[in-house]
Amino acid sequence: MNIFQRLMNLDRRWLYLLVGLAAVIPILAPLNLPVNVAESVQDLYDRVESLPAGSTVLASFDYGPSTGPENDPMADTFIRHCMARDLKVVCIALYPLGGVTEGLEELQRAVGPLNPPAGELESTAFPGKFYGKDFVYLGYKDGGQATMRQMGENVHAVFPQEYFQSPVTHYELSDAVKGYADVTFVMSFATGIIGEWWANLVNAQYGTPVAVGCTAVSAPKYFAYYKAGQMFALLPGLKGAAEYEYLVEKKYPQVAAATAADIYNAGKGWDVQSIVYSIITLFIIIGNVGFLVERRQRGRG
CATH class of the missing domain: 1.10.287 (Helix Hairpins)
Structure with missing residues (x-):
């Protein structure tokens, strides 16, 4: 034999x-296996690096637990990258399970435990960064494309309160963002079709730049939008997440230390x-x- x-x-x-x-x-x-950074991933890193301090970005958690192993690390690294670059992040969720579990969970994984109703606003991972001033979570809103259109007219009408039920006008950051003109770009962490909606509606109708972090199985579809210029960057699945994480860790030791402490x-x-x-x-x-x-x-x- x-x-x-x-x-x-x-x-x-x-x-x-x-x-x-x-x-x-x-x-x-x-094992820290080597990664080769794709152009679509480098584009996101370069865009974040190019923004002036104090710029505001909109991050949408458009996925649920089933794709968390791919989408969670993208979201963690992106928020940490923005904090390290002194950018402001307004977070929302347009996917039902994302609104229930992923949004606040990922924000806290990136910046540390929060309890705004009790006055615990400061990030433990990024001292000097505060909920409501440097980052805020508005919560989940149903409606998909209709919600996106309404946000283009008046964000405060769509999200009159943030996740912890305070009026959005109560916090400096959420009070300042009234429409897409008040953010430099939209970053969607997506499963399924929601990331496409950001491209073919918000980018096409409002001219707001859009980037997407998608699951690997959806990547071929999303690359069509990236190649057409409707998305300026794309993180394709876990591979894209690892490449982006590598770029951010290489420049920011604080982010590298936080990522190394993550169980996953x-x-x-x-x-x-x-x-x-x-x-x-x-x-x-x-x-x-x-x-x-x-x-x-x-x-x-």
């Missing part, structure tokens, strides 16, 4: 164990994905070669 036949007859539980170890070990001991981040996820995909690909090749060898031997017999 040759090696290919032995491997083809291998108990599948060994393969499950190997894949399991490949998924766990990089989380506990990051884009770098760790990319290590896992790369190794697991390599193992699966290897066994597919072994299985096919073994099949061909076995068929040839039967033919000779």
Whole structure:
């Protein structure tokens, strides 16, 4: 029996164990596998770096827990990048589950625990940055495209209160943002079609620059918008998140330290994905070669 036949007859539980170890070990001991930064990712990093301090961006959490492993690290790194660059971030959610779980959760993962009703406004991750002045979360609003159109006319009419039920006029940042003209660009972390709406409605009708962080399965569709210029940047899946994280960490030690402390981040996820995909690909090749060898031997017999 040759090696290919032995491997083809291998108990599948060994393969499950190997894949399991490949998924766990990089989380506990990051491998920091190299990444090649794509142009669409570099474009987002460069745009954030080019903005004057004090500029305001709109971040929309348009995804739910099912795509969190891809979208969460993008959102974390983006908010941290903006804080490190002294930019202001207005956060919203247009995806139902994103409004319930992802929005506030990701904001707090990036800046630290918050309790505005109790007066706990300062970021522990970025001392000197405050809720309502440097970042704010307006919460979830149903309506999709209709909501986007209404925001173009009057953000305060769409979000009369922020997430913690204070009037938006109560906080300096949310009071200042009344329409798309008051933000430099929109960043959507999206699953499904919502990211497309930002491009074909807000960018097309209001001229507001749009960037999207999407899931890998949606990336081919979103690249069409990027190539057409309707999106100035695109983070495609976990790969894009890892590339963006790498760029930001390289320049900002404070962000690198915060990311390293995360139980899960884009770098760790990319290590896992790369190794697991390599193992699966290897066994597919072994299985096919073994099949061909076995068929040839039967033919000779």
